Amino acid sequence: xxxxxxxxxxxxxxxxDIAFLLLIFFLVTTSIETDVGLERMLPKLEENAPIADVYxxxxxxxxxxxxxxxxxxxxxxxxxxxxxxxIDFLDNGGVSSGKPGHxxxxxxxxxxxxxxxxxxxxxxxxxxRQTEYGAYIAVQNELVAAYNTLRNREAQRLFNKDYTTxxxxxxxxxxxxxxxxxxxxxxxxxxxxxxxxxTELETIN
Numbered sequence: 001x002x003x004x005x006x007x008x009x010x011x012x013x014x015x016x017d018i019a020f021l022l023l024i025f026f027l028v029t030t031s032i033e034t035d036v037g038l039e040r041m042l043p044k045l046e047e048n049a050p051i052a053d054v055y056x057x058x059x060x061x062x063x064x065x066x067x068x069x070x071x072x073x074x075x076x077x078x079x080x081x082x083x084x085x086x087i088d089f090l091d092n093g094g095v096s097s098g099k100p101g102h103x104x105x106x107x108x109x110x111x112x113x114x115x116x117x118x119x120x121x122x123x124x125x126x127x128x129r130q131t132e133y134g135a136y137i138a139v140q141n142e143l144v145a146a147y148n149t150l151r152n153r154e155a156q157r158l159f160n161k162d163y164t165t166x167x168x169x170x171x172x173x174x175x176x177x178x179x180x181x182x183x184x185x186x187x188x189x190x191x192x193x194x195x196x197x198x199t200e201l202e203t204i205n
Contacts, residue, residue: 057113058120060089064139066130079138086146089114090121090194105154105193118150118194126201143198151190163190 062082063071070077072085092114093106103117115121123143127136151163159166166183169175175183 054120054122055116057094058115059122059124060086060115061124061126062139063126064128064131064135066128068132068135070139079142082139082142083146083149086123086143087149089123090118090146091150092121093117105157119192122197122199124199124201140198144196147194147196150194154193155186155190158190159186163187166190 061073063074065071070079070082072082077085088108091106092108093103093110094112094114094116095101095103096110096112101117106118108114125139125143148164155161155163155166166187170180170183170187
């Protein structure tokens with residue numbers, strides 16, 4: 001009978017190192033899918049808040065049907081045209097010059113049948129239960145782009161810099177605090193000129 005003490009043994013000490021390296025490799029190379037969504041700040045709920053009267057001309061009604069078709073004020077519209085329609089609505093400035101509530105910075109046509117003032121302009125977005133999420137996101141992107149276009153215009157007029165550029169600068173961790181506070185004040189001022197008011201109605205059956 002052979003001596004078991006002389007039997008060669010496999011050195012398993014390096015197996016843990018190999019497993020650890022493989023684990024690091026998979027963690028680094030594996031892509032993790034993230035949910036697609038929109039960053040949106042919901043308004044605070046105020047108790048006993050007064051209910052303001054909203055005129056129909058200050059509401060832009062948008063519907064996405066179950067086929068992804070876009071309807072604006074019950075009329076079919078291509079997605080590529082939504083941004084311009086939204087800009088024209090927000091920037092209309094329907095109150096005539098010299099009257100209370102006239103928008104001094106609006107560059108729209110001043111249609112009395114459209115929105116009176118940017119702060120009064122409301123976009124009402126409705127969907128059907130069968131509406132695809134991708135179509136909903138595409139519409140939201142165009143609406144946000146419309147607001148950013150107008151804010152960029154006013155930012156260039158007032159501060160010689162784009163609104164979207166200032167938003168990126170605000171997220172820069174290397175920017176001094178005092179400069180961030182200054183940029184934040186400018187951003188808030190621009191948002192007050194064209195406040196984002198997008199209401200989403202309950203899903204229609």
